[in-house]
Amino acid sequence: MRPLMLQGHERSITQIRYNREGDLLFSSSKDSKPNVWFTINGERLGTYNGHQGAVWCIDVDWTSTKFISGSGDMSLKLWSVETGKNIASIESKSSVRCCNFSYSGNQAAYSTDRAMGQDCELFIIDVRTMDSSLNDAQPILRLPMKNSKITSMLWFLDETIITGHENGLVSIYDTRMGREVNSVKEHTSVIQDMQLSRDMTMFVTASKDCTAKLFDADSLVCLKQYKTERPVNSAAISPIYDHVVLGGGQEAMDVTTTSTKAGKFDSRFFHLIYEEEFARLKGHFGPINSLAFHPDGKSYASGGEDGFVRIQVFDQSYHELVFE
Amino acid sequence: MPALDDYKSSWADEIELESGSLPPPTEEIDENGVKTVTEYKLNKDDKKVKVVRTYKLQKLVVSKSIAHRRSLHKFGDSVNDEPGPNSQTTFVSEDINMQLITNKEEERSNDTVLDPKNQFAKCRFCNGGHFTTNCPYRHTAAYIEKILDTKPAASTSAAETTTSKSGGKYVPPFIKDQQNKNAASKGGRDDTTAIRISNLSESTSDADLEELTNKFGRKSKMYLAKDKNTGLCKGFAYVHFYSKEDAAAAIETLDGFGYDHLILKAEWSKPQYN
Numbered sequence: 001m002r003p004l005m006l007q008g009h010e011r012s013i014t015q016i017r018y019n020r021e022g023d024l025l026f027s028s029s030k031d032s033k034p035n036v037w038f039t040i041n042g043e044r045l046g047t048y049n050g051h052q053g054a055v056w057c058i059d060v061d062w063t064s065t066k067f068i069s070g071s072g073d074m075s076l077k078l079w080s081v082e083t084g085k086n087i088a089s090i091e092s093k094s095s096v097r098c099c100n101f102s103y104s105g106n107q108a109a110y111s112t113d114r115a116m117g118q119d120c121e122l123f124i125i126d127v128r129t130m131d132s133s134l135n136d137a138q139p140i141l142r143l144p145m146k147n148s149k150i151t152s153m154l155w156f157l158d159e160t161i162i163t164g165h166e167n168g169l170v171s172i173y174d175t176r177m178g179r180e181v182n183s184v185k186e187h188t189s190v191i192q193d194m195q196l197s198r199d200m201t202m203f204v205t206a207s208k209d210c211t212a213k214l215f216d217a218d219s220l221v222c223l224k225q226y227k228t229e230r231p232v233n234s235a236a237i238s239p240i241y242d243h244v245v246l247g248g249g250q251e252a253m254d255v256t257t258t259s260t261k262a263g264k265f266d267s268r269f270f271h272l273i274y275e276e277e278f279a280r281l282k283g284h285f286g287p288i289n290s291l292a293f294h295p296d297g298k299s300y301a302s303g304g305e306d307g308f309v310r311i312q313v314f315d316q317s318y319h320e321l322v323f324e
Numbered sequence: 325m326p327a328l329d330d331y332k333s334s335w336a337d338e339i340e341l342e343s344g345s346l347p348p349p350t351e352e353i354d355e356n357g358v359k360t361v362t363e364y365k366l367n368k369d370d371k372k373v374k375v376v377r378t379y380k381l382q383k384l385v386v387s388k389s390i391a392h393r394r395s396l397h398k399f400g401d402s403v404n405d406e407p408g409p410n411s412q413t414t415f416v417s418e419d420i421n422m423q424l425i426t427n428k429e430e431e432r433s434n435d436t437v438l439d440p441k442n443q444f445a446k447c448r449f450c451n452g453g454h455f456t457t458n459c460p461y462r463h464t465a466a467y468i469e470k471i472l473d474t475k476p477a478a479s480t481s482a483a484e485t486t487t488s489k490s491g492g493k494y495v496p497p498f499i500k501d502q503q504n505k506n507a508a509s510k511g512g513r514d515d516t517t518a519i520r521i522s523n524l525s526e527s528t529s530d531a532d533l534e535e536l537t538n539k540f541g542r543k544s545k546m547y548l549a550k551d552k553n554t555g556l557c558k559g560f561a562y563v564h565f566y567s568k569e570d571a572a573a574a575i576e577t578l579d580g581f582g583y584d585h586l587i588l589k590a591e592w593s594k595p596q597y598n
Contacts, residue, residue, distance in 0.1 A: 003416070315422070
């Protein structure tokens with residue numbers, strides 16, 4: 001199938017995310033308007049207008065009614081998915097780097113940057129009542145991060161939060177006890193992205209140290225490692241096959257200082273277990289910043305530094321692939 | 325008399341249509357569910373352009389929630405968009421095939437280069453972990469030197485004599501000239517020690533030729549055929565050696581030698597017939 005190109009953003013894509021059923025695709029970029037698209041034909045349903053700065057993170061709850069976005073304008077905004085109306089805006093002391101809904105969609109977590117004399121902090125808020133009262137509601141939990149900034153985050157069900165840090169640390173926080181339960185430092189550089197497998201027993205991390213690693217979501221044991229020769233910005237696990245897709249490329253600011261060979265901007269497909277690369281897909285003309293598999297595993301989307309989102313439906317040969 | 329309804333448009337109207345406004349867009353759906361939309365518009369140069377788009381109509385059975393979302397009104401920056409994808413924001417890119425990485429052998433040979441413990445091939449030239457035929461330096465002149473060194477004694481006897489000669493007793497030029505004269509046929513030039521090298525690449529320069537042949541012994545003359553206008557090599561060259569052995573050694577080594585991705589041909593120069 002020919003890939004769909006979605007050109008709704010004026011600047012580089014920061015994150016893309018499918019909803020649970022996979023009929024909608026959300027994208028955010030360094031311009032201030034997150035977009036939502038129909039995945040079936042690439043039609044744009046709408047944009048969420050209201051932020052003043054770059055949008056770093058987005059998430060949608062499992063019912064596809066609530067949408068949150070965190071921005072460099074030091075706010076977290078909650079939106080109605082269907083109408084694009086802003087429901088609440090929570091001010092923070094520095095820019096919001098990561099935001100996620102919990103599995104049930106009753107809570108949301110967000111983290112702020114260490115900047116302007118503010119420490120990096122992790123907040124958990126109750127989002128069951130979706131109205132403007134959230135604007136000045138107190139967070140359920142507020143955890144200061146002493147050692148390193150949070151750069152990626154995941155909810156594991158409703159009880160624990162997995163965080164990836166700037167120094168390569170991966171930690172698990174118990175939200176009810178409000179403290180760190182476990183942490184490992186397998187990466188040597190910033191963890192850019194973390195995504196859970198479909199059964200939520202494992203997650204894959206993407207790090208600037210040129211590797212992606214597969215962790216057990218409970219014990220944080222590093223199970224597998226996928227090596228490349230360039231920084232990995234995003235990694236996702238196929239919901240139907242033992243495949244991992246990695247996207248990356250050097251940072252835009254480093255393009256002129258690295259050789260042209262290092263700047264390949266393909267998506268790279270690895271076998272989950274054999275750790276072996278088996279395919280590549282070209283497309284973007286800049287580094288890929290975010291990747292996501294469609295929940296049915298038959299297509300995937302990527303958002304790049306070039307400002308495009310591409311939806312690629314796998315052709316038959318991908319599904320017939322056999323490993324010896 | 326025919327009913328007036330039969331004349332839906334008079335020819336005068338049609339002419340007006342052609343010269344002025346654009347024909348109305350048409351939509352057709354055939355039995356295979358392929359919708360064809362034909363539109364007419366003016367392009368930048370005010371020329372009429374016909375735009376034909378074909379769509380495949382598909383019916384999908386989806387869950388209620390998805391069906392509900394399909395019927396939502398557009399909002400934000402898309403609020404004024406028509407139903408269906410807007411060509412401003414959504415377009416189909418060219419087909420891109422997945423590149424399968426199946427060449428395991430290539431990977432394996434690369435591994436051996438990286439891992440010095442598993443070296444089963446060793447290059448005779450650069451001592452790298454590959455076969456000599458795969459040596460990345462094999463198309464350089466330094467390669468010849470190496471080959472000459474490592475060749476069995478019998479075949480390099482010619483080369484040896486040259487080295488012993490050049491390293492041995494000094495022979496004054498006039499005596500040498502006399503020797504040459506003895507060997508020379510009529511005229512001042514001796515063509516018996518000349519070789520012709522052909523199938524040289526266009527980019528070959530005098531310096532390259534010099535480098536290529538100076539290991540075999542002393543040369544009296546060297547001629548690289550060049551194009552008058554472009555100055556590029558025409559693909560052949562003549563090299564005159566002082567001794568016939570040197571020339572023989574050169575032919576033996578250079579004939580079939582891969583240089584600059586071409587296989588050279590070296591042979592004795594044929595005498596000129598006037």
